[in-house]
Amino acid sequence: ILKIISSEAFLLLIFIYFLSRISVLAPPHLQAMAGLPFTLACNITMETGEVLKQVLWLDMANKTILHYQPDKNDHVTKVDGVELSQQTASQQAHTSVITIRRAAPANEGCYQCLFDVYPTGQQRGRTCLSLTAMVEMMDNKTVVSGKPLTLSCKYVLSMRVRQVLWKKTAEQGDTATVASYVKNDRPIIETPFKGRITLNPSLGQTKLSIHQAQTEDEGCYTCEFHTYPDGIKSETACLSVYVLPKPEASYVTVSEDIVEANCSAVSRPAAEISWNVEGHNQTLGPAVTSFYQLGDGTTMVVSSIQMQAELLDDELVKCEVRHQGLESAIYVSLNKYRNFHVIPISASCVALVLLICLCICLKRC
Incomplete structure (x- = not known):
């Protein structure tokens, strides 16, 4: 029994020894804006005599998205959309930074950086990425009275959206709900807007269409995405309705x-x-x-x-x-002369008609 305990204690001491000699630093959590690039970074510290042979980056499915050998700077193997943006190396440390060109819902999850170190073996770091997003909405719009138009906005994290709501704020400051949509249901158009407005059944890209714009449609429209767990995300654009002059x-x-x-x-x-x-x-x-x-x-x-x-x-x-x-x-x-010309032309036409009628009457008589 003493021999067994001594063996386990010996292995534990060896583990603590190597742990103290080598460490990998990586931020445990990272938040990125959807649609924008983001970077992941890992740093490893080694003792004298240890050599870094290879660096690998794995995605949330444990698939290699980038790997390279530190002593071969011109040879980097990577997938589309991923770049090695920085690497700094010394005898005792190495920093690896990669950039993913565009953050999308599929990029959410935990990434791993793997350092193949000789003779210690493979060391890992781990960073979990979560996304946030802003509502993308068109700029303010102008429409001529009687013409159709569509207001639209987009939220790329559509899987988090539970409800879409459109509101209108009039010039006087009054706010009213125009339309709404809930997943697996039909769009609801509020009574004052029925027959003139339609809403497409979408949680990610919502479109509010006005069939024939009228002056009472002028105001500021807010699209609200009711999401979980991010809460309400919204954006506002204003609509101006022109009535063209007929002077x-x-x-x-x-x-x-x-x-x-x-x-x-x-x-x-x-x-x-x-x-x-x-x-x-x-x-x-x-x-x-x-x-x-x-x-x-x-x-x-x-x-x-x-x-x-x-x-x-x-x-x-x-x-x-x-x-x-x-x-x-x-x-x-x-112009005065145009008015004068209208009278003679009209008079000539009347005289001609009277003359024709007179001729017809004389023939019949």
């Missing part, structure tokens, strides 16, 4: 030599109106601009300017309307 121009006679020209445009947001004379780019005196807020969220802008009546004969007077939703300005011409 109209007319004039009235103020006195024998003076006319007042008026140009109006209803839009959202308010349009900018100016006057000019073609060929001269000349503003015809100060204009008076009035703004009228309409009940549907649009604004009527009316610009009035007085001018000499003769300008309608000599120049091409135009109303120029600019709006954020237009690539270029809209021009509406205002």
Whole structure:
């Protein structure tokens, strides 16, 4: 019995001796952002006389993802997406750092660094990786009234998502739930939005579609991913709804030599109106601009300017309307001679019709 105890004690002493001579350092836990690169590092300290023959890195399935021999720096065997980013060596220590190009859900787990040391044998370090993620959402959007649009956002760790929720915050600050989706169920559209909005049944990439945008759809939309164990992850984007102007121009006679020209445009947001004379780019005196807020969220802008009546004969007077939703300005011409031409043409048409009717009547008579 004494011999057996002595043998076990001897082996224990040998183990403690070698343990004190060699050690591997690696962070036990590491967190990385999904979609971004991350690094893993191990360091081994050895005693004099020990030689590092080979370094291997294993993934969570114990498959080799990279290995090399320290004395052969130009010979590294690795899988796609993994790089040896750093190695520093001395007689008593060696540091190995690898980079995985893009963190994905499949990369979660525990990695091992293996150091083949002679004569001690193989030494191991272990680092467990967990992922975190941010919600990816499109930037703020603008849509023309009556047109369709889709708001979308993405959470790459979809296996953690239990529910997706869309909320809308109006300009006044009121927040309302628009739609929601729970796994293995149908999307729910709240009553005020039914018939106009749809939500795709997805927990990872959610899309809220508005069939025909209206001014009341303007506001900020938040997509919430209710996850476990990370809690609620959310992001917000704002939607602006434009109503494009359809300007109209007319004039009235103020006195024998003076006319007042008026140009109006209803839009959202308010349009900018100016006057000019073609060929001269000349503003015809100060204009008076009035703004009228309409009940549907649009604004009527009316610009009035007085001018000499003769300008309608000599120049091409135009109303120029600019709006954020237009690539270029809209021009509406205002000319007296065009009104004069309309009357003779119309009169000629009426006379021609009367003449034809008279001829038909005479033949029948």
